[in-house]
Amino acid sequence: MLRLRYFNDLAAIGLEDLFYRKPETVTKHTDKQRLSYSLGALLYMPATREDIAHLIITNKFKELVTVAICLEDAIGDHEVERAENKLITHMQQISAAVQDGRLTEETTPLIFVRVRSAQQMLDIGERLGDSLKNLVGFVFPKFASDNAEDYLSGLRQLNEQANTVLYGMPILESPNVLYKERRLAELLSLKEIVDRYADFILNIRIGATDLCGLYGLRRDSETTVYEISIVNELITDVVNIFARQHDGFVVSGPVWEHFSSNGRILKPQLRETPFQESSGSVGLLLRKELIRKDFDGLIQETLLDRANGLVGKTIIHPSHLLPVQALHVVTKEEYVDALSIFQQATGEKGVFKSEFMNKMNEIKPHLYWAQKVLIKSDIYGVYNENITFIDLLSE
Secondary structure, three states: OOOOOOOOOOOHHHHHHHEEEOOOOOOOOOOHHHHHOOOOEEEEEEOOOOOHHHHHHOOOOOOOOEEEEEOOOOOOHHHHHHHHHHHHHHHHHHHHHHHOOOOOOOOOOEEEEEOOOHHHHHHHHHHHHHHHHHOOEEEEOOOOOOOHHHHHHHHHHHHHHOOOOOEEEEEEOOHHHHOHHHHHHHHHHHHHHHHHOHHHEOOEEEOHHHHHHOOOOOOOOOOOHHHOHHHHHHHHHHHHHHOOOOOOOOEEEEEEOOOOOOOOOOOOOOOOHHHHHHHOHHHHHHHHHHHHOOHHHHHHHHHHHHHOOOOOEEEOOHHHHHHHHHOOOEOHHHHHHHHHHHHOOOOOOOEEEOOOOOOEEEHHHHHHHHHHHHHHHHHHOEEOOOOOHHHHHOO
């Protein structure tokens, strides 16, 4: 039975060819800091979907590591009762599979439930009974200063009642975090609240779709969220306030909502060079396939997530799993630089030349970066030299 780790579906020879360091296993009981970096591509599925338990038990989506079963915007307002009942059924079936050995702690995906309110979370927790232990936690939509305390105190209550650990993931997508005259006060208020419940917060998420909706905006498959200025401003402020070195949280990238298209109008955003350099004509054919599937915008946005310090991304289609995860693998150059910085942080020197002879590594300003890279290298692995995400996608 395959253990829960990234790219576990690749044949052993593929792993050897692609990875300098292979990904390590993650489970619900992985230590919190490491787990917060481990969510990768978080796949949302409406709770009303009939086959959720089946696809998890049978490992239908080979790349699936993290899933959120949604009771909020993915279902209609008139479907709530049916969705709650389906969720209970799904989790009972998954629990039964764990009990009879079809699933284990090391093969069960990291499962979250996105709820509509703190009260719904408490009700669901009570109804799940023993099945609650197979959840990693809850996602809190439209997290705001007027509901944050209810969500987090309710989560603490569930942790105290259940013989398990449950985490929360707030989504920042309410008007007060976007409206300029209220944003700073709201974000600072939320930071003060989540700091008090830091042991229960796995990461902070940003809800781009709801935020765009406040202004009647919707980005197309050619446009990254970083080109929507009003949301880009919020991402900047969220990273600034929530992702600081000594008291910060992992911040995850906004949802990508496009998954297919019959044609293209604008010039693709993906550069041709890395594809050609990586795999020659094979790489260029792969590039055309990615463009056809509207993956170029997803890849560009995920690269910008990384550049801005965000880890992980919300997705709505299983075809997005592998591209997002492949972009989270650490390069050999990043890993060697990070390890060297970490090992030489002894106070005996301040700067040294990279082994790749193309940059200077300053220990103090780059140490936090190095620590994060080393955590991600354990989770997502490290590419062999001259290997890129293109090689992994072409496997």
